[in-house]
Structure formats: structure tokens, C-alpha cells
Amino acid sequence: MLTNSEWLGINELSLLIHGTDTIRDMQRYFLEALRNIVPFERAAFFLFHEETGGLLVLQSPFCIHMNPEIVKAYGRLVNTNGICRRVISLRRTMAYRSSDLVTPDEEVTDSVTEVRKSFLLPNEVSFYSGIVLADDRKLLGEVVLYRTDRQRDFTDNEMEILDRLKDHLAIRLRRERKECQVQQHEKDQEESQLIAMGLTPRESEIASLVMKQYSTEDISRHLVISQCTTKKHLHNIFAKLGVSSRLQLMEAIRTWERARE
Template sequence: MTEKEWRMFNDILLEIYYAGSLETFGERCLKLIRILIPYTQGYFLVIDEDGRLDVAHSVFENVDPVMKRKYLDTYFAKDYLMQMCNFTKSMAYRDTDLLTDEKRRASVIYREYFKPQKLDMGCGLIIMKEGKTRVFLNLLRKCGEPDVTGHEMEILQTFLPHFEKNVFAYANHYVSGAENTIKNREADLLSGREQEIVRLVRKGYSNQEIARQLLISEATVKKHLSNIFEKLGISRRTQLF
């Protein structure tokens, strides 16, 4: 990198190292990395222990709200980064290095999600922990814009260990701090049976599946959920996540 880029890089590191939370870290990364690597849309995707997208801590930059909803509901599961590529360690990547243009453009997410938005190729960072993907930083460019250069890949590679260190630190803080607070609150407010139901809901079980698992009726599950919502001050099933 040039001397000017190193100065900008150091300024970016100062900002992200004092983010204070995983979500704020993601927001700052997306805004600041744009200074060195131009992009059209950015995704900071946090993946939970079960391989599901943690919507609450994921961040999107310059993504239309309707398209964001479509990505969350449908296209995250069809993203070729998740479907076609096997990763074993944290890495910087460029789409055109991972897949041929033919495979990339034949993918469902490209045809149905990227192409309608005139998005083409991208690059980013993949953070692995204990053999599991925990965070994607995905930076996308429009059709017709130049591919990510070797120099930009060098910048991403330099950024990688700092990004990884912060993700681990904030993720650990989130688990040990926020989740423990939530668990303690739930233990105080909910019965043993209600805590069991919350655990199964968070695993993605339907009411019917929970009833089968706990050998109770579906109506009883619904009654328990109603009580859980009231005790926790929430109104929707998704808020349990």
C-alpha cells in the first residue's frame, strides 16, 4: 500500500477497535473500508452457532429495504458463498477467484437477486471460528465496473487479522454478556417448561414439532408461547431470537 493508504488504514483501525459492539463494528467496517475499496452494496453478515443468520447483529449498507427483506427471507440460504464454497479458515476472497463466471452467473442468487439490481461481482472477508463460518463481509460492485484488483485484495488481506480479532472479541463479549443477561432474566421469569419451549423455538422448531418433542398438544404449546410473550414483554415469535 502507498503511504497515504497506510495512513487511512491506520485511521480505520482506530475507529473499528473502539466500536464497542459487534453491530457497530459492522457498521463502521462497511462505511470506512469504502474509502480504500469502492463498492455499491455491502453486507456484514453474522452467523450463529447453528449456521443461521443472526439478523439482529447483521448490517447492510446501501441495500434497498425491500431487497434486504428478500435477502433475509430467501436468498441468504441460496448465496453461492454458502452453497458452493467450502472454507476451512478465515480468508479474504474475490468472487471471480472462487467460482467461474459461468457458475456464478448460473446461480439462483445471481439470476434472481443480483442481476435485477445490476450487481455483478464482489469481494470480502470470511471469518471462521472452530470450523464454522461466523461472519461474512461482502462488498458488491455493479455490472460493468472493473473486477477487484490484486492491490485491493492486498488491502483486504492486511485488514483480515484485525477484522478477525475484533469479531472474536465482540462475539465473545456478546455471548458472555448479553446472552447471559438474557438467560438469567428468562430463568427468573419463565418456568422450566417455558424455557424448554423457548429453546426449541430458537432451534427453528414449529409449534407442531415442539408438541411432538415434548409430548403435549399444539394448543398447549400456543398457550405456553402466549404466556412467554407476556412475561418477556414481546409480541412476536421472531423476537425470541
């Protein structure tokens, strides 16, 4: 049975999950706050991107006391190891712990041995637990908590805490993914319109950022190109659209868009 302080922690974490502005900040604040009611020594919170063929790519990881190489190793195991894929392959939101994943008959199998030799032992991990996050059988992300021999296995109470939080996390990630999809669709539409005006895809990206009033420095930083390259693209854009300033460029694009409505 959960204590009053644990219920209070769950309520505070639920508010944090839904109320934090960015996903990156939510990942960080969630792990830091979770540690107060479910202690751990290492942790990772990452998002999933599923490529054609089912390959899972770990994105935007936020880690506590973990080397990025450890996360890469886990990313490989998620795609190749039967034990690591056991929960992932269910494609539903759920909390789990390692001691529930492996039966006594599986203790000496190749899958278990590989996980121990290539991941658990080198990182001094004795117990791990986590939450798989999914929506409509689409994988969204995962929270993984690790403990060494200095801590015991995750208790039933701690698993109930994770279980109470899992749906809040899945809802937040689902909302974020849908918002990103809408934004990407709007971006694609805008850039396709600019391409129809005679600009290249890169020029369309830059023109789109000009419409959002990005400075030359901001555009260069956003696209990871030099300011000199940005200026060359802007010169070509001005020449193609017959304008000589950013204001004229913006008005030309707006005029073209009105004519297409």
C-alpha cells in the same frame, strides 16, 4: 504494493474495529470508512447464526444502498447455492472476490446461472468481493461489497487491503460473541434462581430487570409488552414473594441469594 494512503487507511480501520463501542456502530463506521480505500456501490455487513442442521441465518445486517429484500435473497442463496457456499463452507476467515470463485468451466452451470438470474442481474451487480469471518470453524459473519458495470473488478491491491483487515474483524466478532455468551450464561443463572423462588420464566425476566433498576416503561420497551401487562406481572411477583414495593423485592431477592451461597 500498497500505497502510504492505503496503509494509513488500514491502520485507521483497525483502530475503528477494535475501538468502537458497539458492534452495530462498528459495522456502520467500518463500511463507511472502508469505502474511502476500497470503493463500492453497495455493501452489507451481517452476523451469522448457525441453527441445528447447519442452516445459516443472517442477523443484524447493516447495508449501504441495499434493499433488505436483497439481503434476504442472499441469505437463501448462502444456504442453497453451491457457488455462494463455496467460501462459506471452508469455515475460515478469508477475503475473496467473485472473479476468483468461478472457473471458466463453471460459467454455464446451474449454480452460476441461478446466482446471476435471481440476485446479480436484478440488482445490477457485476462484481462482488467480501470477507468471511470465522473462529475455530464457527462462522461469525460476512462483509460483502458489490459493484455495477460502472466500476471495474476488485484489484489485487484492494484484495490485499481486505486481507489485512480480516483478522481484526474476526477478533472483534469473536470477542463480542464470547461476551454475549457470558452475559447469556449469567442471565440464565439469574433467571433460574428466580424460577426456583416460585416465579414463572416471564416473571423472572421482569424481576431481573427490576434488579437492574429498569422502570416499568423500560421493562415494557425491552420485552416488547404493554405497560399494563408489565404492571400485572409486577403485581403477581409482589404477591408471590410477599413484598409491596420494588425496594422490598430487590432486598428479598438479595436475601434469598445470600442464603443460597
